[in-house]
Structure formats: C-alpha cells, structure tokens
Amino acid sequence: MTAVRLLIAVLLLVVGLALGQEPVAGTFRAVDLFVDSGNQPLAAYQLSFACAAADAKIVGIEGGEHSAFAEPPYYDPKAMQNNHVVVAAFNTASPGQLPRGRTRIATIHVQTPASSVKQYELKVDAAATPVGESITVKAEAVERNAK
C-alpha cells in the first residue's frame, strides 16, 4: 500500500514538473542576404525579405561584410516581430570603395517555431551604381545556421 502511494506521489510530481515547464522557445536563425552586382560597383540596394512561415518573427537586422555596407540598413521598426521587412542602404563613396560581385549586404535574425518551414523570399526592389544608374542584380537569402 505504501509502495502504491509512493508511486502515485512520484507520478504526480513528474506530471506537475512537466506542466510547470516553460514552453519550448523557437529556433533562432541567421539569414544572410547576398547581392551580386557582377562587374558593377554596388552603391545602393533595396530588398524585400519575407519568411514563408507566417509565425516567424524578425528579431534583428545587422549590416553586411563589406565596409561600405557594414552599418545596419534602413528598415521599418514595425518589421520587428513581423515576418517580412524591406531593407535598404546606399553609400556615396567612390566606385573603388564599393563592393563588386557577390557580397553579403545584410543579415536578418529570425525566430521561428522549431517545426516551421525554412523558406525565405527575397525580391530586389532597386539597385544602383555610384552615379545613380539603376542596375539589375541577383539577390539570395541563405540561412547561415540554426541554433
């Protein structure tokens, strides 16, 4: 009889602990945004980024690898805790100081539930050379890692 009571107490304790646990936090992902301007120096860009998962939340935005775009880009603060954002930046430096070819221009940190789809949409809204001439560039969103 004592053993049964002990077993019930242990079961209750286990159930209680399970119920009191914090919900499982989402996964944080870093998504790198790359722009390839080919042979042209890249002086300005504007990209629309969106996570396919509606429950994903953008939690941070940082600048790129090249010194010309190392500062965080312009974005709407309302995009935080949202699943899409428009990022944009420019640099008025001389062509020699601007990136050419493929370069990481920003990184977006996203929090998603563990089971969420890892799909990102990236659209080029605008890109320009140092003289302000519009150019066609390729853009790519690549997930760096998942913690």
Add this chain to the structure above:
Amino acid sequence: MNGEDDTLPPEIEARLRHDAERMAVLVPPAVDQAILFRAQERFTEIRRRRSRVKTVWWMSAAACFVALAFLASSLINAPRFERADVDQSGRVDILDAFALARRIQQGTAGGFDLNRDGVVDKLDVDLVAAQAVRLRKESA
C-alpha cells in the same frame, strides 16, 4: 383714389362703427376650437420646419468643415510625398535617398528641405529612406 380723397367721410365711418358694435358676432365653440387647433398645428409646423432647416444648416456646415480639413490634410501630406520622389520615378525608394545624398555632396540639394528645419542634410535623406522602407498597412 385717382386724385380723389380715399378716406371715408366721418359721418359714414361713425355710422359703420356704430353698426359694427351693435351686431354681435356669434362664433360656435366648435368652430372656435377648430380654428385654434388649426392655428396651433400651423405654428407647430412652422417651428418644426425652422428646426429642420437649422439642423440641415449645421450638418452642412459640419460636412464642409470635415471636407476642408480632409483637403487641407491631403494638401499638407501630398507635397511631402512628391518631394521625397527626388529622382521623379513615380515612387519613393532608396534611390531617391541616394540621389538626395549625392546632391547634398555636390551642393545642389536646394529645395529638398523635407523636414523643414531650414537645412538640407542627412535628416532629410533619412526621411526619404524611412519612407522607402516603410511597410504598407496591408502588409504590416
């Protein structure tokens, strides 16, 4: 009339007055009441009409005020949006902020004091860039 004296001769007037005073005018109470009732109805209707006219007038005035406020607001906001389209491409994007920054660098940015602080500087560029990346209401 036609140059003639149009007043009654005093003796005729006196006689008419005398006759009128002697004749008793009998008005039945029912007729009296009916006339009173009709008169009241008529005056109530006039009051109602005046009140209705007043209400319509106030409503029109309020509608005009709202329309004017809306127009003023559109006029205030519209030029700012158009002025932010620095490269006049028909939309505001980062290329406008870039164009303005280049103009500031070259010293040809006059007329783009978008925040109306008396100088055209980075704050104006930031204003254009903020407009470019703003999430639309339907997508926010």
